Structure formats: structure tokens, C-alpha cells
Amino acid sequence: MLVSLIVSASMSDSYGFNILAAQLKKLESRGVRTKLFYIFYDFNKLYPDSVLEQLVELCKGSDLIGISLLSSAFRNSIQVTELLKERIGCPVVWGGKHPTADPEDSIKYADMVCIGEGEDVLTEIVEN
Numbered sequence: 837m838l839v840s841l842i843v844s845a846s847m848s849d850s851y852g853f854n855i856l857a858a859q860l861k862k863l864e865s866r867g868v869r870t871k872l873f874y875i876f877y878d879f880n881k882l883y884p885d886s887v888l889e890q891l892v893e894l895c896k897g898s899d900l901i902g903i904s905l906l907s908s909a910f911r912n913s914i915q916v917t918e919l920l921k922e923r924i925g926c927p928v929v930w931g932g933k934h935p936t937a938d939p940e941d942s943i944k945y946a947d948m949v950c951i952g953e954g955e956d957v958l959t960e961i962v963e964n
Contacts, residue, residue, distance in 0.1 A: 837867060837868050837869070837899045837900070837962060838868075838869045838870075838871070838897050838898050838899050838900075839860055839868060839869070839870050839871070839898065839899065839900045839901075839902065839962060840870075840871045840872075840873065840894070840895045840898040840900075840901045840902070841853065841856060841857055841860075841870065841871070841872050841873065841901075841902045841903075841904070842873045842875060842891070842895075842901065842902070842903045842904070842916065843872075843873070843874055843875070843903070843904040843905070843932075844875045844876075844877065844879070844904075844905060844906070844909035844912055844913065850874070850904065852904065852931075852932070852953070852954070853872075853904045853932075855955055856902070856904070856931075856954055856955055856958055857870055857872050859955040859958065859959055860958065860959070860962065863959070863962060863963070866963075868962055871894065871895070871898075873891065873894060873895075875887070875891070875912075875916075877912065879908045879909055879911070879912055882911065882912060882915050883912055883915055883916065888915070888916070888919055891916065891919075891920070892919065892920065892923045892924065895920055895924055896924065898924055898926050899926055900926055900927055900928075900929065900961065900962065901920055901924065901926060901927070901928045901929070902928075902929045902930075902931060902958060903916065903917060903928060903929070903930050903931070903932075903946070904930075904931050904932035905930060905931075905932045905933075905934045905935070906932060906933050906934055907933065907934040907937070907938075909934070910934055913930065913934075913945070914945050917930070917945050917946060918945070921947075927947040927948065928946050928947050928948075929946060929947065929948040929949070929950060929958070929961065930942050930945070930946035930948070930949050930950070931949070931950035931954040931957075931958070935949045935950065935951065936950075936951050936952055939951050948961070
């Protein structure tokens, strides 16, 4: 299984995201591979097509895509989610501060929403 994790924040601002990645790395002996993508951009603008195309290429073959987002990245995360669901066709789970604060709105775009701490939830999703 290939899990791609995407965050729109700097490495120093994504402590929880890094914990998720470390948790999934523990499953490598059971065939789980994890890719991590940090996307930095001006959240007052949508991502340019060139960034989106690169992300699609990098996520090809994924069985699950996780997106961690703050409210400032909400519009950008919708843009990424819609494209990846169309082009990759695998489930997308949203987690992070925005989905925890507004799960009802988040589930309109993601297939699953993680509320609160996600390492056990993500591990359970991947294992099942």
C-alpha cells in the first residue's frame, strides 16, 4: 500500500504531520510505503497548474492520500483534493486544525475527516 501525505506548511509548523509520517513508517515491514510532500505557497492564491501537475505525478499509484491543513490552506486543499480524486482516484482523508474545527464543511470535499489526533486513526485506516 502506498500512502501519500501532503501538508501546506513549513516543516517547523507541521509537528503533527511529522508524527503521522513516523507512525506510518512503522508499518513498512507490512508493505506500507509513505511519501511526504510539503507544499509552500501564498495562500491568497490558488496553486498554479505546474504545481498541481507535479503533485499528481508524485502521487500516482497512491492507495490513500492524506492532507493536513490549516484554515489558511482551505481553498488550496479543496483545489488539490478535487484534482487528486479525479486524476488518482483513491480516497482522500483530511486532518489537521481546520478539519478538527469544522468537520462538517471538510467532509464536503474529503472522503474521510480525522478530528483531533490522527496517528492511531490513520494507522487503523491503513491497516484495514
